[in-house]
Amino acid sequence: MGKSFIKLFVVVALFLKKPSFSEKLGFSLSQFVVATFAVLLTCSVSGAAERTYVDLGAPSLQKIPIAIPLFPTTPDSAKLSGKLSDFCSDSLDFTGYFRIIDRGAFLEDYREMDNTGGRTNFRNWTVVGAELLITGGVRSGNDQIEMELRLFDTLKGSLLVGKKYTGRLTDHPRMIHRFCSEVIYHLTGTRGVFDSKIAFISNGSGNKEVYLCDFDGQHPKRFTRNHAITLFPAWSSDGKWLAYTSYKRGRPHIYIEHRREKHGFVIDKKGINITPAWLPGQFKLAATLSHEGNQNIYLLTGKGRQIKKLTTSWGIDTSPTWSPDGRRMAFVSNRAGTPQIYVKRIDSGRVERLTFQGKYNTQPNWSPKGNKIAYSARMNGRHQICTIGFDGKGPVQLTSRSGDNESPSWSPDGSMIVFGSTRGGPSRMYVMTAYGTDQRRLLALPGEQTNPAWSPAGVDN
DSSP: OHHHHHHHHHHHHHHHTSHHHHHHHTOOHHHHHHHHHHHHHHHHHHHHHOOOSOOTTSSSOOOEEEEOOOOOBOGGGTTHHHHHHHHHHHHHHHTTSEEEOOGGGOSSOGGGOOTTSTTOOTHHHHHTTOSEEEEEEEEEETTEEEEEEEEEETTTTEEEEEEEEEEEGGGHHHHHHHHHHHHHHHHHSSOOSTTOEEEEEEOTTSSOEEEEEETTSOSOEEOOOOSSOEEEEEEOTTSSEEEEEEOTTSSOEEEEEETTTOOEEEEOOSSOEEEEEEOTTSSEEEEEEOTTSSOEEEEEETTSOEEEEOOOOSSOEEEEEEOTTSSEEEEEEOTTSSOEEEEEETTTOOEEEOOOSSSOEEEEEEOTTSSEEEEEEEETTEEEEEEEETTSOOOEEOOOSSSOEEEEEEOTTSSEEEEEEOTTSSOEEEEEETTSOSOEEOOOOSSOEEEEEEOOTTOOO
16 A cells, blocks of 8 residues: 555544544544555455466566467367467467476366366366466368467466467467467566567578578578678568668668568668667667768668767767667767777767676667666677666676677567577577576577577567
């Protein structure tokens, strides 16, 4: 209830001590006390009934045990049962929020289960440790599929999420991902990563080109065919545009390309044009240019027209990244002698140094939640991924393995970080939770993969 409520209670009680005042209101001090106690009791009971499934503010996450049995199907779609339930398990496991319970421990036969939960013996699921249960039913035929999926709280025996999907048979991955988004939204208040993609650089073709893949590394596809060095992919906040630097004309220019229609613009000012970073919610971007001498950061329109100069250092300023509200910009500068991360307030122009530990801190990337910045720090001759509060609190080291760990990029919900690592030899893409846990490799492609950039939400095809 808080101090303000207590103060209000005292003031009202003092007034009610006066008979004339209580007569006007129509109730006495004793009645007021009883009513207040009832309110407090109701609030405490309802608060106790609420359950926090995923505490995103906790210093570490406790994984939720979840059971996902095979989904019963019609005889003509029996082959889909394992495929769909496994796909659902793998998708939720990817988030790092869940501990998937082995199906060998289940006490119920999935073929005899009631998908509605009406006749489900939840005791059979809590006994094997499951706090959450997902059930499903699938029908398919004539290239069509119908899917009903439900999420239950086994401890309460209650339905949390229920959805029905219909479409073409080939749409089943999207249906599963939409349901997973609903699950994550109910448990965390965010939609998760299931409708996002990752842009990255790969040299498997013989040149460094931009590739795109799903959030989990599936379905990699080449995006550029520049036959030259290409670097620094960056997504616009609506996911429709990609900006990147390419040397296909000899010098580093920034190319701004529509993801679907493949038309766009070129920033080709004298000198270098690198490290584009889109301003949230606008068709504008910051970039490092040297056409006036030193490498400084400029604000440009999406068509490449210069709006204003954002930094004016004598040294090198580069690698801009925006806060979610666009009011601050973090960047790298060697103005103090070594590369460090600074933050500029766009309204006042004030610049403050953010990192002080270590002599080489680069590649900042601002969390979509706004509270942290991930970056690469050189420690004992190796680069490691760290995070630091935008107010300077921290830092926290997330990686510690051999090899270099670089180029961190946050997922659209701020729950995960993708990065490049040479821990296994050539540079590959890895992903981890925002706490540094569950680090694993994303995909296997020829050559090396670097410079990953996670898209905003809503980019699912």
